[in-house]
Amino acid sequence: xxxxxxxxxxxxxxxxxxxxxxxxxxxxxxxxxxxxxxxxxxxxxxxxxxxxxxxxxxxxxxxxxxxxxxxxxxxxxxxxxxxxxxxxxxxxxxxxxxxxx
Amino acid sequence: xxxxxxxxxxxxxxxxxxxxxxxxxxxxxxxxxxxxxxxxxxxxxxxxxxxxxxxxxxxxxxxxxxxxxxxxxxxxxxxxxxxxxxxxxxxxxxxxxxxxxxxxxxxxxxxxxxxxxxxxxxxxxxxxxxxxxxxxxxxxxxxxxxxxxxxxxxxxxxxxxxxxxxxxxxxxxxxxxxxxxxxxxxxxxxxxxxxxxxxxxxxxxxxxxxxxxxxxxxxxxxxxxx
Numbered sequence: 302x303x304x305x306x307x308x309x310x311x312x313x314x315x316x317x318x319x320x321x322x323x324x325x326x327x328x329x330x331x332x333x334x335x336x337x338x339x340x341x342x343x344x345x346x347x348x349x350x351x352x353x354x355x356x357x358x359x360x361x362x363x364x365x366x367x368x369x370x371x372x373x374x375x376x377x378x379x380x381x382x383x384x385x386x387x388x389x390x391x392x393x394x395x396x397x398x399x400x401x402x
Numbered sequence: 403x404x405x406x407x408x409x410x411x412x413x414x415x416x417x418x419x420x421x422x423x424x425x426x427x428x429x430x431x432x433x434x435x436x437x438x439x440x441x442x443x444x445x446x447x448x449x450x451x452x453x454x455x456x457x458x459x460x461x462x463x464x465x466x467x468x469x470x471x472x473x474x475x476x477x478x479x480x481x482x483x484x485x486x487x488x489x490x491x492x493x494x495x496x497x498x499x500x501x502x503x504x505x506x507x508x509x510x511x512x513x514x515x516x517x518x519x520x521x522x523x524x525x526x527x528x529x530x531x532x533x534x535x536x537x538x539x540x541x542x543x544x545x546x547x548x549x550x551x552x553x554x555x556x557x558x559x560x561x562x563x564x565x566x567x568x569x570x571x572x573x574x575x576x577x578x579x580x581x582x583x584x585x586x587x588x589x590x591x592x593x594x595x596x597x598x599x600x601x602x603x604x605x606x607x608x609x610x611x612x613x614x615x616x617x618x619x620x621x622x623x624x625x626x627x628x
Contacts, residue, residue: 318545326468326542330435332442334468338460339442339449341467346454378430384442397448 317358320379333380340387349394357386475506476539476589477610479516481603484594494518497589506538514539517580518591519620524571525578526564526617527588528556534582536589540612547616557581567618580617590617597624 320327328334344351361382391397430438449455479501483490493500497514514536517525529535533548546552556563560577564570571577580588592614598606601624613619 319542328468330430330439332435332439334464335442335446335460337467338463339446339455342455342460342463343449348454381438384438388445391445396452396454397445 316362317355328380329378333383336380336384336387340383340390343391343396348396349390353393354386354390357389358382361386361389473540473610473612473615474607475541476536476612476615477607478504478603479506479539479589480591480610480615481607483516483591484598484606485603490591493591501539513585514587514589515580516589516591517578517617519593519617521593522574523576523578524564524569524617524620525580525588525590526556526560527580527582527590528553529582530554530557531581531583534584534587536582536587539589540615544612544616564618567613569619590615592617592621595621595624 326337328337340354343349344354362379365377365382388397388399392399446455446457446460450457479493482504483493489500489503492503493516497516500516501514519525529547530553533543533553535543535547537543552563557579560579561571564577582588592610594606595609598609601609609621609624611619611621614621
């Protein structure tokens, strides 16, 4: 368990801040937990820097905001952006091929 | 730790100084969830096939981030101090060493200083320079802790800021503000709530909130929690 990775995640702020309540992470569905854990686990193995992942996450959130309102029924939530960012980073790092649509 | 932690008592504080997060209330349809679920399962299967992750390792990681790193670590420290006077003495004398006794690590060379609230002294913690926070015991800092309004105002007008958190202190109570740094992290030891005499350590830990350990609130009497 990398202390640096924990710290990097803990200090994520503003648009890419993790959804949480009373300091604890909030997950609605199990796939969100899995996507969270995969991103962290691969970073801890040194497959990519946390900054790289965070930049993709920020870009994904910004692109979504540009497409339309970020709230309301049907709008993507935080972990949809997280998942999209993770797919991009995995493809870019040569870990997994680009996800099929 | 497996105790269920009740978050419902302090929702409002997460809105303090920060816009409400619509994600917290968001729910997806069953179809949307099924599609996302399949997408993530496929990714996990591919990573497992490549030998990059194991399901068990991911389970453990989720457990750590979701539970062990939350404020209940600090709550365990507080509950132990309430029930074990020797531990409390060690905790106040050397917070880092006493917290390590409970098997909590993750401190990176910085010292943990535990400050005790009493009927005449109220402690509150801030980091005026950035957002230093005792995250191994309190988890991820709340957004307001990192916001400029809290960081600057709690030093200038601690009673006013505490009043905004619903904490009204009489003129006879001395307020001490502790400014965290890279070297020193503070944890407030709240007063044990009235009406908690018959509770065991685990039940006591469930009474302790993150905000009380930062010092922006006091713990309500047992049975009267909102």
